[in-house]
Amino acid sequence: MPDSPLYSAAAVAVIALAVAAVVAVGLKVLRSFRELGTDAERATYNTLHAASKAGRHLRTGLNPAGAAKASRQLRGLLGCDALAILDVSGVLAWDGAAEELRPGLMELAADVLANGRTQVFNAADLLLHSPASGPAKSGPVAAAVVAPVRAGSRVVGAVAAFAPQAGAGLVRATTEVADWVATQVELAELDASRTLLMEAEVRALRAQISPHFIYNSLNAIASFINTDPARARELVVEFADFTRYSFRRHGDFTTLAEELRCIDRYLLLERARFGERVQVSLRIAPEVLSTVIPFLSLQPLVENAVRHGLEAKEGPGHITISANDSGAFAEVTIEDDGVGMDPVQLQSMLAGHVDGEHVGLRNVDARLRQVYGDEHGLVIETAPGEGTLITMRVPKSQPDHDA
Template identity: 85%
Template sequence: MPDSPLFTAAAVAVIALAIAVVVGVGLKVLRSFRELGTDAERAIYNTLHAASKAGQHLRTGLNPAGAAKASRQLRNLLGCDALAITDTSGVLAWDGPSEELKPLLMGLASEALAGGRTTVIHAGDLRAPHGKTGGPATPVAAVIAPIRAGTRVAGVVAVFAPAASAGLVRATGEVADWVATQVELAELDASRTLLMEAEVRALRAQISPHFIYNSLNAIASFINTDPERARELVVEFADFTRYSFRRHGDFTTLAEELRCIDRYLLLERARFGERVQVSLRIAPEVLSTVIPFLSLQPLVENAVRHGLEAKEGPGHITITANDSGAFAEVTIEDDGVGMDPEHLRSMLAGHSDGDHVGLRNVDSRLRQVYGDDNGLVIETAPGEGTLITMRVPKSQPGHDA
């Protein structure tokens, strides 16, 4: 019977058991929650975890693949609606809505890129269309912080939210500084790798097998017809290879490098005859200038192999070295077939392979030693020849030839 004492006792027992189960489960959840630490400790853990995940994707530098993965972590870290990462030339990654603003971002970021200062655009000054088919505009605020890697701005971190609070501005700046640190670490790793590769290439692989094979063939062709010239060419070849494969020092003088070039051109003229014409204009005061070892010969070899060899008829190479204030300026110009500027730019940036490995090697080594502003300057176009300019400081404490 429902009203019996036995039924009432049973009901009370069931209710008590249910309460005990609920309390037990609750205590277990609370205990496990406490094991994770306090709210502050959990926030720190989440922040460090997101930063660690994002850092793994940025260790190769600012590139679209790494930036796309890192932007997801950084967007969650900042709690913003959308986040974008750019370099100095374009948008690398965009995570979140409001992609209608993506074509405008580089214009919005111009001040941060140029001046290295955070730009804040408040809601009302910037609006993103709502939805793909238009409709009411949604107010959007933007915070654009520069990524300062060393003394230069490498890009920006841009966040979009309903409002640009002071906290969001500070947090975005801190994230951009953290990204800059990852970029600098990536560049340091790349510099170490490039330095080792440059040394190996300079000491062992700058002489192309193509050149060695053709030089030996040219020497062989004179053994019967002109033995004296064949002997002279063998000596020049030996001197050239001895210099190119020397084991000491990363630097030499401009005078030594020009002597190496003279031997190289003598061997090439033995093969091409009058097809290779050379003019030199060298200022005596720059002959003692210290330059990276084997930094000019690959440029001259590029002019012969890729400029004149493919050209019909004779070709001309002009080598000049002038005093330009605190710098020595060397130019190598040929009137050969030239190169496609876009392909050349991609090759120098390491984005594509090509036959002009010597140019990329020299350009990388110059930037490592003297900074990014002192790489090769190359002017070329298909059918218009090539002009290469190299500038090195005349005073270089610590660099001994």
């Protein structure tokens, strides 16, 4: 049998190790807790975190799905028993107790929606507007604060907080939450306006194509009717395909492959007019053909190269169209050896400070910046007599955009 003192020493050692481990874990937990900051800092973090989560659900505006998810976060911010979000037509979401008051909420909030002023309602007001007969079923809920949600000068909805009593703190907090919701609604309307602006710019590009290009194309086709009827028929088909694509009414995005097909038809029609004066080279990496790009974002760049680069040049001109795989991006370049442009005037035109002949470039540049951010605008290298190189970079992965 081993000596008992040896066992005692071993037991003491094990206990000491266990105590040391517990102390180490405790110190780590305490250190982590301290890193969260003071009670006030933790409360601020929780408030901002809840507001951030609610904001994501309201970025599409006031709608039932987003309001239902946001109301849970906003009720936690106010610490009330129930919270409702409504627009001018009805209650969008209700979170918490006292849901028997929901059917009468629009009537209760009618004056708030009409005059845009926060109102406080007591238990008698709630009972008056509750469809339930007899005493209210809402338990501790005996007061409500209804604050308007404004978008600009319009009242577009309201936030209603229900609690046992409505003190000055709840009134101020509900009003602030309603103002915060209003900010999210205005951001959603801004996003919608940007979408409409993009659609308007596409229409502007289509209008730009029609008068100049259509007139010249029809003249070129007419010139072949007597001398080469087969060529005239071929050009009519290409012209029809080009205009069908350019004036399509669905979708703000297309694929690089589709845009290149449109460019091929465009150049075929232009070569019917210019003959051998327009020479074209293509260098396309197959792996980027499926990349999604804004509709009519390449054709205006090629048209700019023909109209403003080669048309004014004596003798033949050359256009090189390249599309390459550049990691997470597809990089497309349009290069011509035409007359070039004044960089200062071009920069001023792209900024919208002056009007110019290169409206297609400005529209494409603005649309790329709106969709992908300012770092994805057109990069243009040019000088008088030195030709023009235009580079466009777009992400290869765009899950939110369908061609």
